[in-house]
Amino acid sequence: MKHILRAIPFGFMLIYLLSGSAAGLDWRDLDLSDENSALRKGMETGKIMDAGEWGAKTFPLLAKEIWQNNIHQGKKQPYPLSPYQKKWLTPWLEKWGIDPLVIQIVYEADLLNNHKILDRWPIAIMDELAGQTFGNTIYLRQPHKDKDGNLLVLLSHEAYHIKQYQELGSIAEFGRKYTQGYVGSFFSYENNPMEIEAYNAQDQFKQWLCSQEGWSCE
Numbered sequence: 001m002k003h004i005l006r007a008i009p010f011g012f013m014l015i016y017l018l019s020g021s022a023a024g025l026d027w028r029d030l031d032l033s034d035e036n037s038a039l040r041k042g043m044e045t046g047k048i049m050d051a052g053e054w055g056a057k058t059f060p061l062l063a064k065e066i067w068q069n070n071i072h073q074g075k076k077q078p079y080p081l082s083p084y085q086k087k088w089l090t091p092w093l094e095k096w097g098i099d100p101l102v103i104q105i106v107y108e109a110d111l112l113n114n115h116k117i118l119d120r121w122p123i124a125i126m127d128e129l130a131g132q133t134f135g136n137t138i139y140l141r142q143p144h145k146d147k148d149g150n151l152l153v154l155l156s157h158e159a160y161h162i163k164q165y166q167e168l169g170s171i172a173e174f175g176r177k178y179t180q181g182y183v184g185s186f187f188s189y190e191n192n193p194m195e196i197e198a199y200n201a202q203d204q205f206k207q208w209l210c211s212q213e214g215w216s217c218e
Helices: 035-045 051-070 083-095 149-168 171-184 193-211
Strands: 003-005 104-106 131-134 137-140 215-217
Touching: 051 131, 051 137, 051 171, 083 149, 083 193, 131 149, 137 149, 149 171, 149 193, 171 193, 193 215
Parallel strands: 003 215, 104 137
Antiparallel strands: 131 137
16 A cells, blocks of 8 residues: 655744833732632733743643643543554654654644633633643644544654653743743744754654655656
8 A cells, every 4th residue: 555645834833922011020020829820910010920830830830731631530531542553653763762662642632722711811822722631731723634644644743752851851841941932932823943843843744754765646
């Protein structure tokens, strides 16, 4: 059987941070006794923190929320990589230092779009995104399709974010570096160094996959 790999557009996370006179105010100005209230109050009063500190504080909250929305109390079942996915991804996962067994995937996930923690807080996430990764868990909008080349390519991108997370040691540190990269690239998703790395890895994986016997790339 010949595998067909078609180019499809992916949507990913886009973050907008406030700028202007509020910049430079510290997160410690906020009352963190209630996380949700603190986030809303931060937006309403215009108080924001250094971009890295904002990411370090916010990404663990987002990780908790997406877990609660999908996995908590058995709402959705996280799956390991399928044998087919392992066959093609494992050489690259091993190259990146990732144990394939630690990866969990939630299909048809409720992603973080119009979301209570995000309400009136300076973060926006595009509705058409394909997936989000927090820690070792990949949340995908699409259902599982076995022997799907486009899914393999998407998983390679998200798996590289797992590599970044594991190297940094925590979701907080991932959030810190991701947000610093976003702001440091003048609010450009494409020029965020962490996304550049992930897209380079994705492109290398796709190029390799297209060179394998039985694959036809369009």
